[in-house]
Amino acid sequence: MTIQYSIAIDRHHDGNFGDADEEISGRVIALRWRLGMGRAYDSLAEPSWARITMLNADGAFSPERNRLQSGTRVRIQSITGGVSRTHFTGVISHIEPDEGDLGRKQALIHLQDIQPWLADSPARLKPQIDVTADAVIAELLDGAILRRPALAGYCLIDLAGYNRIDSARIFPPANGQRRLQPGKSRFAYVGDWWHDSTSARQAIGEVAASERGRFYLDREGRAIYLNRHHTLIQRTIVARFDDNMSGMDYSYGEWRLNQIAMLMTPREIGASGTLLWSLRSAQRIAQRSEVEMNLRLVDGRDQPVGLLEFERLLTRFQLGPELGGQAIDAGVAAEVVQLGTTSVRLRVVNQSRREVFLTALQLFGKPLYRGDRLEVSVADGEGMHVYGLKRLALDLPALSDIETAQAFASYELARRKHPRGTIQTLQLKARDHLPAALGASLFQRIRIRETQTGHGERDYFIVGEAHHVHDGGARHDVTWTLEPADSTRFVIVNNSRINSQDEVIAPY
Numbered sequence: 001m002t003i004q005y006s007i008a009i010d011r012h013h014d015g016n017f018g019d020a021d022e023e024i025s026g027r028v029i030a031l032r033w034r035l036g037m038g039r040a041y042d043s044l045a046e047p048s049w050a051r052i053t054m055l056n057a058d059g060a061f062s063p064e065r066n067r068l069q070s071g072t073r074v075r076i077q078s079i080t081g082g083v084s085r086t087h088f089t090g091v092i093s094h095i096e097p098d099e100g101d102l103g104r105k106q107a108l109i110h111l112q113d114i115q116p117w118l119a120d121s122p123a124r125l126k127p128q129i130d131v132t133a134d135a136v137i138a139e140l141l142d143g144a145i146l147r148r149p150a151l152a153g154y155c156l157i158d159l160a161g162y163n164r165i166d167s168a169r170i171f172p173p174a175n176g177q178r179r180l181q182p183g184k185s186r187f188a189y190v191g192d193w194w195h196d197s198t199s200a201r202q203a204i205g206e207v208a209a210s211e212r213g214r215f216y217l218d219r220e221g222r223a224i225y226l227n228r229h230h231t232l233i234q235r236t237i238v239a240r241f242d243d244n245m246s247g248m249d250y251s252y253g254e255w256r257l258n259q260i261a262m263l264m265t266p267r268e269i270g271a272s273g274t275l276l277w278s279l280r281s282a283q284r285i286a287q288r289s290e291v292e293m294n295l296r297l298v299d300g301r302d303q304p305v306g307l308l309e310f311e312r313l314l315t316r317f318q319l320g321p322e323l324g325g326q327a328i329d330a331g332v333a334a335e336v337v338q339l340g341t342t343s344v345r346l347r348v349v350n351q352s353r354r355e356v357f358l359t360a361l362q363l364f365g366k367p368l369y370r371g372d373r374l375e376v377s378v379a380d381g382e383g384m385h386v387y388g389l390k391r392l393a394l395d396l397p398a399l400s401d402i403e404t405a406q407a408f409a410s411y412e413l414a415r416r417k418h419p420r421g422t423i424q425t426l427q428l429k430a431r432d433h434l435p436a437a438l439g440a441s442l443f444q445r446i447r448i449r450e451t452q453t454g455h456g457e458r459d460y461f462i463v464g465e466a467h468h469v470h471d472g473g474a475r476h477d478v479t480w481t482l483e484p485a486d487s488t489r490f491v492i493v494n495n496s497r498i499n500s501q502d503e504v505i506a507p508y
């Protein structure tokens with residue numbers, strides 16, 4: 001069956017790809033793209049990317065000759081038997097046109113997902129108390145600086161074509177498309193370990209890891225969060241392979257573990273009215289000016305201190321920098337702009353016609369202190385002595401209770417303590433495995449059997465997918481990154497045989 005490919009650029013920034021000038025498939029030479037996790041058991045996906053090689057003899061894809069903005073959305077689709085499938089949706093990161101009149105005259109368009117933007121956005125949130133992972137991730141996504149999927153029809157101040165207040169809409173509160181499963185754990189406190197340098201992407205990864213969940217971007221470019229039960233209850237097989245794959249990477253015993261350590265952090269609530277930050281030296285504020293300040297809340301060891309409750313801010317403005325000088329109140333002020341979990345952003349205003357000095361600034365509130373990390377560990381003594389020690393330590397910063405840490409460690413040990421053969425990646429050609437090669441995607445379940453290695457029939461989840469379309473579209477090679485599916489080893493109510501000796505009750 002012939003595979004057709006549709007590559008389209010949203011030139012009009014309206015979220016659609018159907019206009020006549022947006023289809024560029026006829027000029028595409030080759031395609032590459034990748035989505036999902038870098039390896040099995042990861043909680044945070046690698047940034048998705050794509051590369052499109054274009055014919056560019058007329059300079060249509062040389063942005064300085066013909067305008068093609070970074071940030072413009074691009075979609076890759078396939079069509080077989082009247083069925084259209086989206087494979088990648090991202091934005092232009094940068095373009096590399098060939099130079100010179102005698103060269104290939106091609107252009108390489110680089111695409112990305114939103115994760116590089118998340119990596120550049122600071123993780124500044126109000127205090128997160130008694131929350132689930134999905135709620136925190138939603139706040140981080142909404143607080144990040146992201147290019148919206150559609151710009152047309154919305155108001156962008158000072159940008160020509162988008163600044164018509166009377167005919168444009170304001171962006172909705174949700175920052176981008178997402179599908180977030182409810183988290184299974186409730187975290188007492190989240191974010192009290194973040195520094196100013198902590199990015200939204202890093203924070204999302206830490207929260208997902210603390211829940212033992214997964215965060216990635218799907219083929220539509222949507223942010224996806226799966227809670228830790230997803231792979232236990234997802235039983236549908238979307239594809240089967242029995243000695244008919246084009247290649248695979250297999251190893252025996254690599255993923256075994258017999259000692260698991262979970263690092264957790266106990267907390268202690270401080271007293272109300274605690275002095276959390278104090279100005280050390282006078283600061284000059286120029287006449288008719290505004291200054292923004294970010295106050296980092298740290299303890300004596302320069303470790304972040306959480307802000308459970310903000311109570312008051314005391315300030316003193318003077319005409320000179322010396323303490324005890326003439327104080328002034330007119331035309332000067334310091335106000336809180338944003339309350340973070342471990343920081344407070346202030347705006348200091350001097351509306352007077354002379355410079356002033358901020359000589360005193362004190363912030364009071366109720367702090368949350370982090371104690372020394374505890375290590376909760378479980379071990380398989382028999383496996384340690386028979387197979388040799390293989391240890392894993394996981395840092396779960398949002399976790400604060402021992403019982404949950406013990407359950408996580410017991411689960412990881414139960415599913416990985418015995419050496420076994422595992423397939424890490426599977427390679428196939430689209431022409432041999434339609435529609436699986438095109439239709440099967442992230443966190444769908446497949447079944448594999450391979451005779452030469454003796455690998456019996458077992459289930460895996462696709463956790464990463466890479467595609468290469470070349471030879472004018474005649475060849476489409478697919479590589480899946482795999483993770484063993486474990487739900488057949490644990491009891492699932494209404495699905496498992498309770499009296500089976502091969503199944504145990506999942507500890508979480």
